[in-house]
Amino acid sequence: MGRRKKSSTVFQAMAEPTVKAPGLNSRMEPATGLLVRSVRINNNYLLVESCDIYQKQDIDVKFYIQGGPRSSVADIGKKWVEGQIVFKLSVDRSGEILTPIRDILLNAEKPISELTLDTNHTLSHVNITGEDGGFDNNSLVSLDGLVVKSLTISVSPEKDVTINCSLYGTIDLRTPGDYVTPEDIPISRAISWADCDASRFSSAMRTVSSMEFKIENSIQDLIFLTHYNEQRNDQIYGFGVKETRWQGSYEEFLRLGMEVDNYAHAGWKVGENIIFDFNAVRFLVRVPLFFKSEQPISSKLLVRKSKFLSLTSPDQNNAQGKLIYFAEDVI
Amino acid sequence: MPIRNQLFGVYKLLELKSPTGSTYRQYIAESASRRRTMDVQAKNYIQGTAKSRILDIGAISETFSFKLPILVGGASVMDGRSLILDYLAAALDETSTNLPLITSASITVSSEGGAMVDVEMLSDGLPSSVPFRVTNRPIDSIGVGGVSSPLDPINAPNPTRVAKFYDFRAKIGKFVYYIMEAKVQIKVNTEKKYFIAGKQSGWGTSSQYVNAAITNPLKSTSITNVDGSLSGNNPYNFGTQFPFIGVSGITVEGSGKAAVELFDASSPKDYDFEDYNNSAAKWEGVNVDLTPDGGGDGNNYELTWQEPGEVRTSALQAGDASEAGFALEIWNAGTSQWDNLFKNSSGTDVINLSKSVVKSSNFNVVVGVMTSDFEFQCWVK
Numbered sequence: 069m070g071r072r073k074k075s076s077t078v079f080q081a082m083a084e085p086t087v088k089a090p091g092l093n094s095r096m097e098p099a100t101g102l103l104v105r106s107v108r109i110n111n112n113y114l115l116v117e118s119c120d121i122y123q124k125q126d127i128d129v130k131f132y133i134q135g136g137p138r139s140s141v142a143d144i145g146k147k148w149v150e151g152q153i154v155f156k157l158s159v160d161r162s163g164e165i166l167t168p169i170r171d172i173l174l175n176a177e178k179p180i181s182e183l184t185l186d187t188n189h190t191l192s193h194v195n196i197t198g199e200d201g202g203f204d205n206n207s208l209v210s211l212d213g214l215v216v217k218s219l220t221i222s223v224s225p226e227k228d229v230t231i232n233c234s235l236y237g238t239i240d241l242r243t244p245g246d247y248v249t250p251e252d253i254p255i256s257r258a259i260s261w262a263d264c265d266a267s268r269f270s271s272a273m274r275t276v277s278s279m280e281f282k283i284e285n286s287i288q289d290l291i292f293l294t295h296y297n298e299q300r301n302d303q304i305y306g307f308g309v310k311e312t313r314w315q316g317s318y319e320e321f322l323r324l325g326m327e328v329d330n331y332a333h334a335g336w337k338v339g340e341n342i343i344f345d346f347n348a349v350r351f352l353v354r355v356p357l358f359f360k361s362e363q364p365i366s367s368k369l370l371v372r373k374s375k376f377l378s379l380t381s382p383d384q385n386n387a388q389g390k391l392i393y394f395a396e397d398v399i
Numbered sequence: 400m401p402i403r404n405q406l407f408g409v410y411k412l413l414e415l416k417s418p419t420g421s422t423y424r425q426y427i428a429e430s431a432s433r434r435r436t437m438d439v440q441a442k443n444y445i446q447g448t449a450k451s452r453i454l455d456i457g458a459i460s461e462t463f464s465f466k467l468p469i470l471v472g473g474a475s476v477m478d479g480r481s482l483i484l485d486y487l488a489a490a491l492d493e494t495s496t497n498l499p500l501i502t503s504a505s506i507t508v509s510s511e512g513g514a515m516v517d518v519e520m521l522s523d524g525l526p527s528s529v530p531f532r533v534t535n536r537p538i539d540s541i542g543v544g545g546v547s548s549p550l551d552p553i554n555a556p557n558p559t560r561v562a563k564f565y566d567f568r569a570k571i572g573k574f575v576y577y578i579m580e581a582k583v584q585i586k587v588n589t590e591k592k593y594f595i596a597g598k599q600s601g602w603g604t605s606s607q608y609v610n611a612a613i614t615n616p617l618k619s620t621s622i623t624n625v626d627g628s629l630s631g632n633n634p635y636n637f638g639t640q641f642p643f644i645g646v647s648g649i650t651v652e653g654s655g656k657a658a659v660e661l662f663d664a665s666s667p668k669d670y671d672f673e674d675y676n677n678s679a680a681k682w683e684g685v686n687v688d689l690t691p692d693g694g695g696d697g698n699n700y701e702l703t704w705q706e707p708g709e710v711r712t713s714a715l716q717a718g719d720a721s722e723a724g725f726a727l728e729i730w731n732a733g734t735s736q737w738d739n740l741f742k743n744s745s746g747t748d749v750i751n752l753s754k755s756v757v758k759s760s761n762f763n764v765v766v767g768v769m770t771s772d773f774e775f776q777c778w779v780k
Binding site: 144292296300301308310311 | 408409410411412425427428429431467470471508511513536550551552558559564566567569570575576658730766767
């Protein structure tokens, strides 16, 4: 250990470190989310790889015939909440999928109710920005009006099953956030490649080398002129889900002995019953609508890429329209 | 020097001659155009040739078009709303003789696009009128409407911002909730008249194309104008191509778009949207009427259930007829209250549009937000 340089003052002069490196590296105390990388979904603890969900707002400046080119007129539009969380698919000691993950998956499949997300570091501003700008009046409030905009669950060899979930919404009730990291964190286990399986009617899919399922909910937000007897608000009034698109893809390496019928020439395949089995949760597509297979040639291992959409009943309250099956559900 | 900022309009200021006729007022605009035309047509007669040898040269027309934002904050004294209020008041003044004259104003307030004003104005084409000019006056050293340096975010009462959806509220007949867009169209009907000249004393010497003072046909002796003045630049312009302009009427109508909500509140569900939802105190269909009989009490609020001349409002539905049938209001950040969009800086409503009739509604079912497009006509007070 080197000896501390003797100095007449406790603090270093600003000039010295800023010459050596941009910014305030010499004085900053690096922060990390390692200790606080958990959120609460519907009041249940969820460990996440990352959480990038914030309030957002359309903010710009406008230019007119105004006597000069500099910006004098602000354009402050709607405010909403959007972002994504990334986490591992995990089960508890009894093999049950964790409750917050179950809530997220169900919301992705059928986004007709709101999710609540709490963190201890996502601040929100719930007054009208155009009249109360700046840095004060931020609040730690529950993000209580969220739906899943898109969800991707993917896995590949030697990796855990990872879920990337985009959320969209607003703040509804403005409930003060009271996030507290739980003292007793339940033991959980991340599902890995070794836990997974895939199959379809025409193939055991033994050569699958990666698979991914994606749910995309087309969301349209709503803003209106202020309702006549209600308070002004620059947040979006609400939103609706116009379309739900389910899409799967997988890659297979080619070797002798694999089934013949694995080069999709596109089109639907009734009763193909593709199952992506992530151990604690299975994704079942009864009628896939295949894209044409892609078969690139390379000097490395030959890998065929297949991708499909799901054709299903528009009303999901029946078996024909169901996508996600948990451990207790029978296919 | 390749830099030619003189070619760009952003460095310029738009100024209009004020309704008093003596000063100019600056406005912030997205675009402006001045259009001058003269009616010229070729005439062909039985003339021995097919070539145009005779031209019919008619009157001069001068019009202006402006597109202006509605602003909140210091520069709101220079926005489209201020322009409309100033010139609408002048158009309603019987004795006003100053140009330009507003002929139409279209105010569009939408949830996504903000607020924009399209204005059409008219003048007589007389060069000396100069109703419209473009200057390079330094905006930060002038005062407009009692506000000094209105675009300066430090000196002005507040920094300026574009008025957005949260700055407006509307009540248009039965349409109170989920209004996505409201458009008010004000039309100032004008007429141009050209008269055959009286006895002339020749062209004036100081003003090109302006007739000199004429003999008052009612007095037949001295050389005066009909208003008694001796000015050679007389405002009546007998015998010139510049018209007499008069205001013959003002009408206000508009249109809008509102989202339609359909919610089956019946228990058990009856799969229709014809009932009144007692718990939510509203019909199952909002902004549309799908009932075959106007609802259980015959009091649903579809257009076709209006009695002739009746204004159906949500207030009437609630039994309170004192509520206004029409309102389009903007938030006043200074007083923290809603103002009639047509209230001027003196607190006077230039026009009162408290009553309207919805005259059409179109229900659109699409993949996405269902909407009802509607049109209305206002009584103008």
